Amino acid sequence: MAALIVQASSLSLDDIHQMWLQLEYNLVSVVVFSATFVFGSTVYVMTRKRSIYLVDYACYLPPQHLKADHRYFMEYAKEAADFDESTMEFLRKIMERSGLGDETGAPPSMHCFPPRTSMAAARQEAELVMFGALDTLFASTNVKPRDVGILVVNCSLFNPTPSLTAMIINKYKMRGDIKSFNLSGMGCSAGVIAIDLAKDMLQVHRNSYAVVFSTENMTQNWYSGTEKSMLISNCLFRLGGSAVLLSNKSGDRRQSKYKLIHVVRTHCGANDKAFKCVYQEEDNVGKIGVSLSKDLMAIAGNALKTNITTLGPLVLPISEQIFFFATLVAKKLFNAKIKPYIPDFKLAFEHFCIHAGGRGVIDELEKNMQLSPLHVEASRMTLHRFGNTSSSSIWYELAYTEAKCRMRKGDRIWQIAFGSGFKCNSAVWLALKNVKPSCSNPWEDCIHKYPVKLNL
Numbered sequence: 001m002a003a004l005i006v007q008a009s010s011l012s013l014d015d016i017h018q019m020w021l022q023l024e025y026n027l028v029s030v031v032v033f034s035a036t037f038v039f040g041s042t043v044y045v046m047t048r049k050r051s052i053y054l055v056d057y058a059c060y061l062p063p064q065h066l067k068a069d070h071r072y073f074m075e076y077a078k079e080a081a082d083f084d085e086s087t088m089e090f091l092r093k094i095m096e097r098s099g100l101g102d103e104t105g106a107p108p109s110m111h112c113f114p115p116r117t118s119m120a121a122a123r124q125e126a127e128l129v130m131f132g133a134l135d136t137l138f139a140s141t142n143v144k145p146r147d148v149g150i151l152v153v154n155c156s157l158f159n160p161t162p163s164l165t166a167m168i169i170n171k172y173k174m175r176g177d178i179k180s181f182n183l184s185g186m187g188c189s190a191g192v193i194a195i196d197l198a199k200d201m202l203q204v205h206r207n208s209y210a211v212v213f214s215t216e217n218m219t220q221n222w223y224s225g226t227e228k229s230m231l232i233s234n235c236l237f238r239l240g241g242s243a244v245l246l247s248n249k250s251g252d253r254r255q256s257k258y259k260l261i262h263v264v265r266t267h268c269g270a271n272d273k274a275f276k277c278v279y280q281e282e283d284n285v286g287k288i289g290v291s292l293s294k295d296l297m298a299i300a301g302n303a304l305k306t307n308i309t310t311l312g313p314l315v316l317p318i319s320e321q322i323f324f325f326a327t328l329v330a331k332k333l334f335n336a337k338i339k340p341y342i343p344d345f346k347l348a349f350e351h352f353c354i355h356a357g358g359r360g361v362i363d364e365l366e367k368n369m370q371l372s373p374l375h376v377e378a379s380r381m382t383l384h385r386f387g388n389t390s391s392s393s394i395w396y397e398l399a400y401t402e403a404k405c406r407m408r409k410g411d412r413i414w415q416i417a418f419g420s421g422f423k424c425n426s427a428v429w430l431a432l433k434n435v436k437p438s439c440s441n442p443w444e445d446c447i448h449k450y451p452v453k454l455n456l
Contacts (some may be wrong), residue, residue, distance in 0.1 A: 062105025069102035157215030187419025191391030214388035215241030223289030230289030240389025
């Protein structure tokens with residue numbers, strides 16, 4: 001542009017007149033060039049990837065009257081299922097090692113005897129969590145529900161008719177042309193899957209808002225049998241949910257907290273062991289529960305390796321990529337016993353949000369990825385304060401980091417989630433500013449107490 005301006009400034013009126021005459025004699029060439037330029041510019045604008053912004057999000061905070069501490073949990077287990085002493089002792093040991101504290105929440109159905117496991121009670125739990133988080137989200141962003149064009153809800157084990165998305169649309173009187181999706185049976189990693197789906201929809205529908213809601217429903221999924229592999233989920237899962245507002249409007253960048261950089265999804269369902277390692281089924285007396293395989297940690301480790309093999313080249317510095325690739329080639333060509341090189345992902349990310357599925361999951365990732373206690377602090381504290389809230393746990397962890405005022409402009413965040421199937425999914429975000437905690441942050445009233453010392 002500078003060169004053109006300098007050249008044009010040296011032209012006289014006669015030069016400009018002669019140029020115009022030449023253009024008149026070459027009218028076809030000018031029209032073809034102009035049409036090609038306009039067409040190419042239009043194609044570029046229409047097909048380029050749109051930036052996806054995270055405007056804000058909200059996590060459901062269970063009220064005090066729904067608190068379920070260790071003592072209450074053991075009393076409930078005894079009364080609700082009439083477990084024998086050996087089963088109660090097993091539950092007691094699991095609770096002691098679980099990493100859960102005494103402030104976690106349980107649905108209303110688990111605060112009455114006998115427990116209410118009806119469809120109405122399950123709907124009550126879903127409405128409590130969904131509308132609680134969504135009311136907070138809409139209030140904090142000043143976005144009207146009718147402005148939302150895309151709605152994605154994920155909940156694995158509770159899928160009523162009409163769907164959870166229909167319940168939200170009815171409650172908030174959303175528009176008739178909204179694109180709604182209800183994801184079920186996809187486990188604790190479904191929150192990242194829902195973000196990926198919303199991202200793809202936002203690439204197609206311009207100037208739109210998308211809401212992603214992630215939760216799990218406990219009311220009808222308490223296991224009352226004695227199969228140990230199915231009892232573990234009773235000890236870990238607690239009440240919770242998250243609502244996320246995404247936008248592809250360029251004008252929303254200034255007010256948004258984060259920008260979505262990458263989503264990488266890994267599915268190991270072709271492997272039979274991986275497929276059945278988290279499996280809902282009946283026990284030998286016909287009671288339904290979710291069985292957790294002894295191979296779960298090994299399968300999760302393999303899924304993570306596959307996931308980071310794809311994610312690594314997208315986020316790691318060149319030096320780490322070279323080390324990783326060289327080790328991989330040497331292992332394939334020369335010696336299968338060569339220990340694989342684990343890239344230093346601390347060079348790629350400032351913050352890690354590891355799904356708070358249980359203490360063992362966090363321990364394994366901290367060890368294998370050589371993370372510091374500070375890197376896994378958000379995950380451990382989320383497990384302690386809120387329990388395993390399934391697919392929404394990664395948002396409680398992000399809220400913890402914000403509440404600690406650790407999020408700076410330019411920081412990169414890695415959300416890692418594991419789920420049945422078996423799946424390992426990653427989402428990478430970039431902080432667009434120094435993020436301050438929202439007034440609705442779920443840690444607002446207790447962040448001064450954390451981190452707490454855990455018996456690991």
